[in-house]
Amino acid sequence: MSPELRQGLKYLIGGMMVLISIIPFYVLLYLAMNTPAGSMFKGLFLLPDFYFTNFVDAWNGSKLGRAMLNSTIITCLAVTLIVFVASAAGYSIARYRSRLNLTIFNTLLACMMIPAIIITVPLYSLMKSIDGINTYWAMILLTAANALPLSVFLYASFIRTLPKEVEESAVLDGCTYFTAFYRVTFHFLRPVTSAVVILTGLGIWNNYGQAVFFLQSQEMRTIPLAISMFFQTYGAKWNLMAAAALIGLAPAVLVFLLFQRYFIKGITAGALKG
Template sequence: MRNKTLRLGRYVVVTLMVLLSLIPFYALLYLSLNTPSSSFFDGNILLPDFHFVNYVNAWKISKIGNAILNSLIITIGSVAIIVLFASAAGYSIARFNSRFNRIIFQLLLLCMMIPAIIITVPLYTLMKSIGGINTHWAMILLTAATALPLSVFLYASFIKQLPREVEESAIMDGCTYFTAFWRITFHFVKPVTAAVVILSGLGIWNNYGQAVFFLQSQTMHTVPLAISIFFQKYGAQWNLMAAAAVIGLAPAVLAFLIFQKYFIKGITAGALKG
């Protein structure tokens, strides 16, 4: 009887935590569907006015479509670089226990402790000197480099848990370590790859601190920048602000739903066991 009571208590606590976490998203969705003359407490609090014109107006006024395209280009390009280099580096660190690899791994861990905002000024000087301001390629390289240390850590920790026999049989058949990794081992790291894609992808998608310095042209604005400027101009129109925020949030939520079944497995098997 006591065990059932404890189990029920846990379920109640978890349910309350989930509901509390969902309240801000519900409020955002509710406001995005209300008419301009309505406030949050007008009418039925459980059902909004379903004024879908808000999304059309927010899309046109905020020009968030171009911002979403910029964010997609930067995020996809950065994540591709991160997965390619972080997986290879993590494999090398996990499988070859040399002094050089240990030093590199320690340096990567040290880089994780440094806030990105601290190096903004020297980065701006560098980006300006190489013509990287208001360009996709420079922002892709910058955000990829920023996310690499954590990604390498996750890959290295995950691969350490895999038996060496996974690739040794292929090496005995004539494959190189490089070939064995990409043809065999890489298929076993799908959970941590999903975790890296979600963690780094969401971080890059929501990157405001660096984008505000390096993407100054309006045509190059990403979603956080476009929404920030839209809020400054139309701060009194809550329905339009909420609609723009929902539009900007939708791609990130969709990406999480696609990869979420691998996410927890990748984090627990990689980071916690490592």
């Protein structure tokens, strides 16, 4: 096979994969922008009716405003906690090799193999005993704890690729190791931090399996819960369902676009080189 033909096949396969990935999102957008009468692919399939009232009705009917606020608070605070705790833990594990650190690291790796939904029942008993049901702080700590094993693994693997002279020079200038890490080393962690923010942030934003147990009141519902209840109420109205889904999806897509510059670099350097 000639190099030109091989290159052409690569572009063809890549284009087909992109097309297959885009089709479901286009169908969702098509349904969301069609009138109720035309929402089931009536008329010209390639061109929707641009009926933007669906988004207004979906926003009001599903009470997405309060749900988006709840999801934003929980996701932002949890991701912030994850970044600072996981980066410090990853730094300690990467720079200070000891039997204790190795045991902690292996334990975290083992925790990555356990689906979070499995421990929901004992967690519910714990949350109820400490009055953590329908509270921000409990959901923030819970989602952060679920995401810490993967985050620590990525940070530790990425920091191992950095030269130790980065922080040692700062220590010689009078900084403590703690200060040197957050003032010097942390600035080199942008790629892996972007990867952690995207991976953990999307997981927390889309968390349904645990939120349905721990956020039971209507005022505390997050985006997945609000959309789920909206689907149960307006299940036959595909245009409203698609509009609500797009509204809930938009912030996650925006965050990915903001951090995608460093995402691939962070994943490859943090997971493959380590």
